[in-house]
Amino acid sequence: MAINMVIYDIYDTMHYEGSAEVIFLGHLSHPNLVKLAGYCCEGEHRMLVYEYMPLGSVxxxxxxxxxxxxxxxxxxxxxxxxxxxxxxxxxxxxxxxxxxxxxxxxxxxxxxxxxxxxxxxxxxxxxxxxxxxxxxxxxxxxxxxxxxxxxxxxxxxxxxxxxxxxxxxxxxxxxxxxxxxxxxxxxxxxxxxxxxxxxxxxxxxxxxxxxxxxxxxxxxxxxxxxxxxxxxxxxxxxxxxxxxxxxxxxxxxxxxxxxxxxxxx
Missing domain, CATH: 1.10.510.10 (Transferase(Phosphotransferase) domain 1)
Known part of the structure; x- marks a missing residue:
């Protein structure tokens, strides 16, 4: 299955934003919110995996x-x-x-x-x-x-x-x-x-x-x-x-x- 992935570095400002993604999308589900398929940590990096949205952004x-x-x-x-x-x-x-x-x-x-x-x-x-x-x-x-x-x-x-x-x-x-x-x-x-x-x-x-x-x-x-x-x-x-x-x-x-x-x- 195709997926979208976004990687966050623990040392930059996106680390906080990556945490917020997990907090909110991990607890909220609606047809008009993108689905968070999973996340993982490895060393200094964080990776978030979303459902694939083939047409990209508006x-x-x-x-x-x-x-x-x-x-x-x-x-x-x-x-x-x-x-x-x-x-x-x-x-x-x-x-x-x-x-x-x-x-x-x-x-x-x-x-x-x-x-x-x-x-x-x-x-x-x-x-x-x-x-x-x-x-x-x-x-x-x-x-x-x-x-x-x-x-x-x-x-x-x-x-x-x-x-x-x-x-x-x-x-x-x-x-x-x-x-x-x-x-x-x-x-x-x-x-x-x-x-x-x-x-x-x-x-x-x-x-x-x-x-x-x-x-x-x-x-x-x-x-x-x-x-x-x-x-x-x-x-x-x-x-x-x-x-x-x-x-x-x-x-x-x-x-x-x-x-x-x-x-x-």
Whole structure:
């Protein structure tokens, strides 16, 4: 059986992350989390063995200029699968905050089913009367929630913000941070946010590689509004991941509806 392997050196910072992988993936199981097949130690090294994900990360097909663009229905399938994975983590018996949600950490199987990987930065969520977890600021610029960057206070809403950025990447085909673009367009969330509530403007920022017949307009607009709510500057105004899942599930059916029926939805 084919496997993916990641090796961690005991003396570098990845040793901690390798330990976190074993702790979380060793106790958590869900269709939208990558499976940890095993791990071992030899001398100064640690090796983690994962299930094989033949299509790699979402990052490769989404941003490739060589491969055919991901179909809109596939993008929404990925968005739903990833949302289900996060929702499971947030509502586990001991809640988990993923902390590094991004396209390169979402892996795809042969049928484009999304699974979250790389739990090296994951943290146990707040319990009891705690409103947040205070931690050293880590993650990936462009995806990290602004309040987390400013205070180091980590909550499940930090993951929701990161999810909103990834959803924007799926909608626009643009990277969360792209220094090759004009200054005002380099940070995707800042550039796209003002346009997400305007139905016509949203179509203007849609991935240009998608043809006009490749997507249901209503689905695009709903996905854009969902991203808008996830990216709210007020963490308390962001939706829970379970509500995001509930919003995305109808879009899977919308893909199959004729255009005249969609207009009435």
């Amino acid at each position: 990052e490769s097909p989404l941003f490739s200029r060589v491969m055919a663009p991901l179909a809109w229905a596939t993008r929404m399938k990925i968005a739903l699968g990833a949302a289900r994975g996060l929702a499971f983590l947030h509502e586990a018996e001991k809640p988990v905050i993923y902390r590094d949600f991004k396209t390169s950490n979402i892996l795809l199987d042969h049928d484009f089913n999304a699974k979250l990987s790389d739990f090296g930065l994951a943290k146990d969520g707040p319990i009891g009367d705690m409103s947040h977890v205070s931690t050293r600021i880590m993650g990936t610029y462009g995806y990290a929630a602004p309040e987390y960057i400013m205070t180091g206070h980590l909550t499940a809403m930090s993951d929701v913000y990161s999810y909103g950025v990834v959803l924007l990447e799926l909608v626009t085909g643009r990277k969360s941070l792209d220094k090759s673009r004009p200054v005002r367009e380099q940070t995707l969330a800042d550039w796209a946010l003002p346009m997400l509530t305007h139905k016509k403007k949203v179509l203007g920022i849609l991935d240009a590689r998608l043809g006009s017949d490749d997507y249901p307009v209503r689905s695009v607009q709903k996905a854009a509004m969902l991203a808008y709510h996830c990216l709210s500057s007020n963490p308390k105004a962001r939706p829970l991941m379970r509500d995001i899942v509930a919003s995305l599930e109808p879009l899977q059916q919308l893909e199959l509806m004729p255009a005249n029926v969609q207009a009435c939805v």
